[in-house]
Amino acid sequence: MSESKPNRRGILIILSSPSGAGKSTLAKRLMAWDPSLKFSVSATTRAPRPGEEDGREYYFKTHDEFQKMVEEGEMLEHAQVFDHFYGSPKAPVEDAIKAGRDVLFDIDWQGGQQIRNSTLADDVVSIFVLPPSIAELESRLRSRAQDSDEVIAGRMRKSRDEISHWAEYDYVLVNTDVDKAELQMISIVSAERQRRSRQPGLVELVRGLNTEFEERT
Ligand SMILES: Nc1ncnc2c1ncn2[C@@H]1O[C@H](COP(=O)(O)OP(=O)(O)OP(=O)(O)O)[C@@H](O)[C@H]1O
Numbered sequence: 488m489s490e491s492k493p494n495r496r497g498i499l500i501i502l503s504s505p506s507g508a509g510k511s512t513l514a515k516r517l518m519a520w521d522p523s524l525k526f527s528v529s530a531t532t533r534a535p536r537p538g539e540e541d542g543r544e545y546y547f548k549t550h551d552e553f554q555k556m557v558e559e560g561e562m563l564e565h566a567q568v569f570d571h572f573y574g575s576p577k578a579p580v581e582d583a584i585k586a587g588r589d590v591l592f593d594i595d596w597q598g599g600q601q602i603r604n605s606t607l608a609d610d611v612v613s614i615f616v617l618p619p620s621i622a623e624l625e626s627r628l629r630s631r632a633q634d635s636d637e638v639i640a641g642r643m644r645k646s647r648d649e650i651s652h653w654a655e656y657d658y659v660l661v662n663t664d665v666d667k668a669e670l671q672m673i674s675i676v677s678a679e680r681q682r683r684s685r686q687p688g689l690v691e692l693v694r695g696l697n698t699e700f701e702e703r704t
């Protein structure tokens with residue numbers, strides 16, 4: 488049986504924020520809301536955190552392996568973030584959007600900018616997540632209990648630079664209450680899907696409405 492043609496291309500949903508504002512938490516919630524979303528699993532040179540699995544949170548690469556992926560044109564975007572390299576493999580993203588599947592990215596502002604400047608720009612919906620305060624941002628990084636004091640201090644220093652890019656995004660959420668932020672994100676994705684897809688049968692419906700008008704005159 489031949490597969491039916493999707494009625495729209497997939498959307499690239501880009502989530503960025505300073506480290507600790509809650510984008511991975513929100514990304515997981517969005518995936519739970521719609522499991523048909525494809526999460527773009529990035530490649531990184533950073534070491535896995537406890538509980539992270541290769542191929543699930545990230546593809547963990549050596550520096551040479553990462554460099555080879557970049558040189559062979561396998562990355563849609565890539566950047567140095569903090570002390571490591573991160574990048575989004577291109578092929579799975581292109582396959583997904585052609586098949587009409589929406590793809591979710593958890594990437595920094597540099598990656599967001601590169602994708603918005605690429606040939607896929609028209610497919611992008613970008614969302615920036617702000618923390619309610621810097622004190623809360625630090626407290627979230629500490630309560631996550633996955634990074635050393637030195638790593639947390641480095642991420643806090645970089646957060647101002649990340650935040651300075653907020654206005655480049657289509658939507659900005661303040662993640663104070665995670666349930667509210669999740670609902671806002673779901674609303675954004677639902678509205679963007681509606682905007683880009685033509686419901687089947689609309690042309691026929693409008694033709695019928697016009698016929699009805701003519702019959703009334
Ligand atoms: N609204 C919220 N209120 C309180 N805690 C939150 C909220 N949202 C997320 N958190 C918690 O804050 C911590 C950091 O969240 P998360 O890991 O999702 O951030 P992140 O932006 O993905 O960080 P990174 O960029 O470093 O990956 C986690 O422990 C998470 O459970």
Ligand SMILES: Nc1nc2c(ncn2[C@@H]2O[C@H](COP(=O)(O)O)[C@@H](O)[C@H]2O)c(=O)[nH]1
Pocket residue numbers: 503504505506529530533564565566568573574575593594595596597598599
């Ligand atoms: N430009 C890209 N940034 C990425 C990518 N994958 C993750 N990230 C960003 O890196 C930081 C740190 O992540 P962490 O998992 O080490 O806490 C965070 O801001 C991510 O959004 C990527 O492929 N490209």
